[in-house]
Amino acid sequence: MAAVEEERFNRIKHWAGLPVEAARWCLDMRRDESRLGRHGCPRPVDHIAIARDPKAHLGKKLLRVATRPSDWRLMVSRAKNSVSIARVGETLEAAGILGKLHFVEHHRAHLASAFFASPFEEAAVISIDGFGDFSSVMWGVGRGNHIDLRGAVHYPHSLGLYYTAFTQLLGFPKYGDEYKMMGLGAYGEPRFADKVRDVVRTEGDQCRLNLDYFIHHTKGVDMTWAGGEPQLGPVYSEKLEAAFGKARAPRAEIEQRHTDLACSVQKVLEENYFALLNHVQKKTGMRAVCLAGGVALNCVANGMIFERTSFRDVYVQPASHDAGTSIGAALYVQHEVLAQPREFVMRHVYYGPEYGESEIRPALEAEGAAYTRMAADELVARTAQAIADGKIVGWYQGRMEFGPRALGNRSILADPRRKDMKDTLNARIKYREPFRPFCPSILAEKAGEWFETDYPSPFMVVAYKIKPSCRERIPAVTHGDGTGRLQTVEREVSPLYWKLIAKFDELTGVPVLLNTSFNENEPIVNTPSEALECFLRTQMDVLVMGPYFLLKSENMHQSEKRRTFAEVESR
Numbered sequence: 317m318a319a320v321e322e323e324r325f326n327r328i329k330h331w332a333g334l335p336v337e338a339a340r341w342c343l344d345m346r347r348d349e350s351r352l353g354r355h356g357c358p359r360p361v362d363h364i365a366i367a368r369d370p371k372a373h374l375g376k377k378l379l380r381v382a383t384r385p386s387d388w389r390l391m392v393s394r395a396k397n398s399v400s401i402a403r404v405g406e407t408l409e410a411a412g413i414l415g416k417l418h419f420v421e422h423h424r425a426h427l428a429s430a431f432f433a434s435p436f437e438e439a440a441v442i443s444i445d446g447f448g449d450f451s452s453v454m455w456g457v458g459r460g461n462h463i464d465l466r467g468a469v470h471y472p473h474s475l476g477l478y479y480t481a482f483t484q485l486l487g488f489p490k491y492g493d494e495y496k497m498m499g500l501g502a503y504g505e506p507r508f509a510d511k512v513r514d515v516v517r518t519e520g521d522q523c524r525l526n527l528d529y530f531i532h533h534t535k536g537v538d539m540t541w542a543g544g545e546p547q548l549g550p551v552y553s554e555k556l557e558a559a560f561g562k563a564r565a566p567r568a569e570i571e572q573r574h575t576d577l578a579c580s581v582q583k584v585l586e587e588n589y590f591a592l593l594n595h596v597q598k599k600t601g602m603r604a605v606c607l608a609g610g611v612a613l614n615c616v617a618n619g620m621i622f623e624r625t626s627f628r629d630v631y632v633q634p635a636s637h638d639a640g641t642s643i644g645a646a647l648y649v650q651h652e653v654l655a656q657p658r659e660f661v662m663r664h665v666y667y668g669p670e671y672g673e674s675e676i677r678p679a680l681e682a683e684g685a686a687y688t689r690m691a692a693d694e695l696v697a698r699t700a701q702a703i704a705d706g707k708i709v710g711w712y713q714g715r716m717e718f719g720p721r722a723l724g725n726r727s728i729l730a731d732p733r734r735k736d737m738k739d740t741l742n743a744r745i746k747y748r749e750p751f752r753p754f755c756p757s758i759l760a761e762k763a764g765e766w767f768e769t770d771y772p773s774p775f776m777v778v779a780y781k782i783k784p785s786c787r788e789r790i791p792a793v794t795h796g797d798g799t800g801r802l803q804t805v806e807r808e809v810s811p812l813y814w815k816l817i818a819k820f821d822e823l824t825g826v827p828v829l830l831n832t833s834f835n836e837n838e839p840i841v842n843t844p845s846e847a848l849e850c851f852l853r854t855q856m857d858v859l860v861m862g863p864y865f866l867l868k869s870e871n872m873h874q875s876e877k878r879r880t881f882a883e884v885e886s887r
């Protein structure tokens with residue numbers, strides 16, 4: 317019914333504290349539903365699920381701390397966080413405000429988020445990340461409403477942390493920066509792969525780090541806040557620098573050796589990823605696989621699953637990062653604890669807040685913005701034409717996306733045929749590193765004409781090779797390695813967005829739009845005011861919000877006011 321990340325309300329990227337605003341909003345949704353008479357319930361919720369279990373692997377944790385006292389600090393800070401969440405929950409539970417409280421181990425929640433949200437009756441299920449509740453990998457077999465656990469990788473070994481270590485070494489220190497290294501790798505040669513293989517290897521289902529290259533297991537890992545965003549302390553040792561060169565300073569020039577190292581790290585990640593996937597495939601004999609955990613957001617590796625494994629069906633949880641464990645924990649309780657049958661398939665990510673005309677219009681009026689209200693057909697035609705003319709369009713419609721990708725409801729759209737569009741977007745709005753790709757949304761029924769793999773990719777978590785003959789037709793969304801991290805848009809799932817792309821196809825013969833998230837170095841916009849603010853502050857040309865169509869050229873006054881403020885602030 318509802319899913320939203322706290323960062324969209326408090327506007328702090330990757331916020332990981334108690335999600336007060338998000339919980340409040342979800343409860344409000346529930347209240348609205350009961351008012352409509354669809355649910356009659358005496359209290360707002362019957363069960364509350366938290367994707368963290370302080371008691372998980374307690375024996376192993378204590379043993380670890382006994383042998384390495386330096387782990388105390390990390391363990392204690394994590395435990396404190398869990399305990400404070402638990403206390404709040406238990407107090408509310410005791411007061412009869414909340415129903416029963418459930419703690420779900422981190423990776424069980426990841427697994428549940430992948431399998432129970434998938435359309436498969438049975439599948440292999442794998443979760444791979446940095447760490448959570450002392451594990452970095454967990455896998456099993458999902459059948460009906462149960463996942464049978466078969467294996468795990470425990471602290472301090474982690475494929476996710478291997479990737480993070482090199483991301484840090486390459487000068488991308490922020491939480492979630494792994495994307496940047498993956499993007500950079502597409503432009504390199506894997507000439508350091510042999511040396512990188514000394515850092516990590518996978519045997520059976522066990523991903524093993526060569527711990528000489530790491531310090532997380534001896535010194536612990538600190539999470540700090542820098543510039544309003546979380547940042548992980550270094551996890552690599554001096555030996556990694558000795559072997560691969562001094563760490564690049566953030567924003568220092570990127571040399572060919574950096575690019576080649578990124579490429580090598582990605583190649584070795586893929587080797588380990590597929591060793592694990594193939595092991596699980598052989599052990600389970602399953603035809604389908606469901607994936608979650610931060611490493612499952614590696615869209616380049618995901619794009620090779622059909623090529624490099626015997627799996628023939630795949631479902632990647634769109635919120636594979638830790639935010640998705642909230643959905644997973646809820647599904648875990650629903651099926652594993654309450655033994656309810658499955659009836660839900662997560663086919664889209666539009667589970668966030670929606671703002672209707674009655675909220676959009678006052679936001680426009682308050683700003684004194686010039687706008688035109690249009691019927692759907694005209695709105696779609698005008699927008700498609702603007703994009704074809706090279707305009708950058710803010711597209712704000714319906715319910716906000718859950719998870720890291722904007723998928724056509726809070727998106728910035730542009731013409732993928734223009735070679736210079738990537739630079740234009742970066743110069744005018746996104747300010748990203750030039751090697752990071754922008755991604756295509758394509759009409760689902762036409763994906764096979766443009767991509768070498770014709771398999772649904774509704775969530776932009778898979779990169780497929782673009783057919784060589786098509787690459788030069790959509791250069792702004794073709795990455796350095798000839799792939800595109802695509803969103804296949806289905807008519808039944810996103811009718812308005814589908815119509816817009818179809819109209820663009822009619823005008824240009826290209827059923828593809830460049831789609832990037834509606835934000836400027838901040839969490840994706842949530843409210844109409846935030847969207848309008850972002851439109852006025854940046855050099856976006858057009859804003860389409862609900863049925864309202866705004867041109868920047870008619871709103872220059874408001875825009876200039878904003879930009880002056882922004883410039884003063886940045887000085």
Ligand SMILES: [Fe+2]
Pocket residue numbers: 422426445446447448609610637638
């Ligand atoms: Fe995780």
